[in-house]
Amino acid sequence: MNGERNNGEQATEGFVTVVTAGQIFGLKLDRVRDVFVPQGLSAVPLAPPEVAGLLNLRGRIVTALDLRRRLGLPAREAGKPAVAVGIEDRGELYGVIADKVGDVLWLKPSAYEANPSNLDPRWAQVCSGVYRLDGDLMVVLDVDKVLDFGQFGAAA
């Protein structure tokens, strides 16, 4: 499945959107494997706070990351539903946990803008721009940066 689609005038790019703490985020369609409901999450003691835990998805171990914690947002209320976006990177499976899943959007590059200069530094680390939607803003999440906790040698 292509991440791009030619709409006649401009090639659009596909994004899977999720909502967390009222903000819409988009992840590039070609980086997303699937979307699932995280179940049977086992917490990992002594792990970084962004790591919500590990879960078993059809026999494979998925590392669950909590988007709220990655962005420095307050924790989700207990009992509130959550959804996970499945990503595969270097042979490992990750699940980015958000509040709600939205639609797949095809967006024109003309609607794109770079990160505003006053963006919270924690966000600026993992976000790579903003798309103007009809009456809303979608922040682009850079999948590689979301997964980068400093374990790949780069400074976090």
Added chain:
Amino acid sequence: MDELLSEFLTETGERLDELDVNLVRFEQDPNDAEMLNAIFRLVHTVKGTCGFLGLDRLAKLAHAAETLMGQYRDGAPVTVEGVSVILASIDRIKEILAGLEREGTEPSGSDADLITALQELAEVSAFERMGGDSGEEDEASWHAAEIGEAGNVPYVHATLEELERAWREAPGPDPVPAAEPASKKTLAAAEDDHASENGGKELIARAQTVRVSVDTLEHLMTTVSELVLTRNQLLDLVRRTDESEFKFPLQRLSNVTVELQEGIMKARMQPVANAWQKLPRLVRELSLELGKKIELEMTGGETELDRQVLEAIKDPLTHMIRNSADHGVEMPDERSSAGKPQTGRITLSAYQQGGYIVIEVIDDGRGLDVQKVRTTALENGLTTLAELDRMSDADILKFIFKPGFSTASAVSAVSGRGVGMDVVRNNIELIGGTVDLESTSPAGTTFVIKIPLTLAIMVALIVEVAGTRFAIPQFSVVELVRSGAAAGHPVERINDTAVLRLRDKLLPLLDFGALLGLKEGKANLDREDDKNLTAVVIQVGANYFGLLVDKVFRTEEIVVKPMSSVLRHVTMFSGNTILGDGSVIMIIDPNALGSAVGSIDTQAAVADAESVKSEEAEEERTALLLFRAGSETLKAVPLSLITRLEEIPLDAVERCNDQDVVQYRGALMPLVYMQADRRAPESGVQPVLVFTDADHPAGLAIDEIVDIVEEPLSIDLQAEAPGVIGAAIIRDKAVEIVDVSHYLGAVFDSRRMSGFEESERALRLLLIDDSQFFRNMLAPLLKASGYELALAASAEEALALKDKGERFDLIISDIDMPGMDGLALAKHIKADPDWGNIPLIALSSHASPRLVEKSRAAGFESYVGKFDRQTLMHTLQDYFKGWGAAA
């Protein structure tokens, strides 16, 4: 690419690797004629095959190399230059092969540089050897080669004859070479026989092995892992339900899975020497480049490692050798002035230790300079002066493992290129291993690499703490102990750190929950929590300590999945796994626990290690009840046989059917006296030892209870009288060990076990135990339950029964027996065509998870404690429940 070419590439690749190693060795010992011939043959074969396949470029290059090798074979002096050029040619050949693999044809290019060099060297050698007839000899061998097949024997003959002819015709040889031809001839002749013999043997050997592609093995490996997971799921399900019909087949499935898995793992194992192949040449080049004299010693190369792991350690080893050569080993002069031999030595040593393969990289160089490490760490901003002052030398040296560190003041071309020990450590940790600096001094440096033996599947003990489950690798678990004063193992304190008293030794304790941050409180216990915890006794190296957990479940075979890269830095865990119920749990790394314990009285820990080990070998201690009945002699009975100690008011004793009985917990309990004509006294209370068999109580009336002790029980005197098993010395007193079955047997006999289905015939059991006491104890019980029973006092007796043609429906065997033990016996039985299908139940007084595992591995289907009669009877019932219907 066609198959022939493919084969050729693989085989030639292997031959070239072998050549590398052999050439370097040969250079060190040029008089090794066998090595020389081996090398010659290798080059020759490569050349032959290349010619055969029409690979001209390769054939030409190989031929030139072979010519030079031929010179050496015939006695020309081996020069460093010569060997270097041959090595360079081999490299070139590898390049061409790589090109061949990619494109399907030889890459175009000229090797004139090497060929000329080889030819010149060959000429010079030939000239030195026989004064100018080299041209002729060359032609002869080239012609022989054109005949063109890869076999070895005919060639050796042809060229030898030509050589001898040329030799004889050559003018006035020098005295030194004159001594050579005779020995060379006989050597060559012997070589021929050796070769033809070898050729034959080689053919046979080749027929017994099969080439399997690495991908196939990988696939098999993952498939077996999935099988293990699924089997665990099944086991879990069966454990929860009562479907006993699944239990048997599941056990078989389990055993088969274990075998399959072991077989695959073995197939993937290769000797460590494979990873060491390129190192001799590397060291040679390093010595030349650096102007130092270095020799490489390798021991334990036959130690086997998983293929995947082998690949992963090649680079780290290379780097560590480079480091040793570059920074460790000194220049020859420096070594002399330091009183060391001019030739530096790097030693690689591999061996197996516990669940790990250990590889040591040792050099006898100048060692690491703490001062230099300090300065470099400071320079690279890795630490501050204040921090450094607080550190010990050992800690400072650990900086070499930090990223961005390098003490090479001039980044040498050899090493120190910024690929530091941090990368080495990272790569080794990726496969679950560890690398550490063990020691360093002006006399040398030692690094130690530890790699877990099986990557994928291991046996682990599942425990729970603070509601979360974890897996602890079985090989590090020594035993389980219930802590707390009530269990006989009180927790004590030494200066605020908790220790457990275990068999008169002290064991440091770790509060697992606090360590993981899951519970409040320090990592060492609070006084109030002393009672009723379970301590898992763990061994790391020579250290023993106890890990406090809330619950212990069972041992299980788990498939180890590597940690997510995001979590790799958490040292506490070495991986994770999926349990049978689908939940993901972490696997604990015992080494991390070991570090957390710190240095709590390591001396005591070492002493403990000795005692814990010897305790296991010591005699079993039995809890005994000492009492008197009918006479002044002290009598004893194993405490665990007794259900309850009661004092029955005498007016509750009634007479029924000529038997004293008493109403006891809703049932009528007969009272038996040790003296036949004894009656209850008229008033007062009667102390009674209550025994139960399948919910039916029987009471043994005694005079008084004296004591309860825990002592090793060894029956010194076998008794002739009924009712007494024998006499033993308990705490320096002679004590009669009572045969309870004699007194209560009659009572129990009259009852049958409820729920026991009649089958066509009585089921035959074989009970094997070296202790007459236990045989006597269990026999009446089993007989009373309707089983036909045969007894054996040793594994040998049991096997004799088998040879006599006896058959049984089930075998119950003790594990600890002198001579052949239960585990060996089980293996024998399982391998026997007649007895192989008989279910085996193990009996023992120990119940360490390790022993349970071992007995399961040996073929026992169940494991029951010796004194746990209830479980034994229920287990037997389970096995035979379906039989009445089936028979």
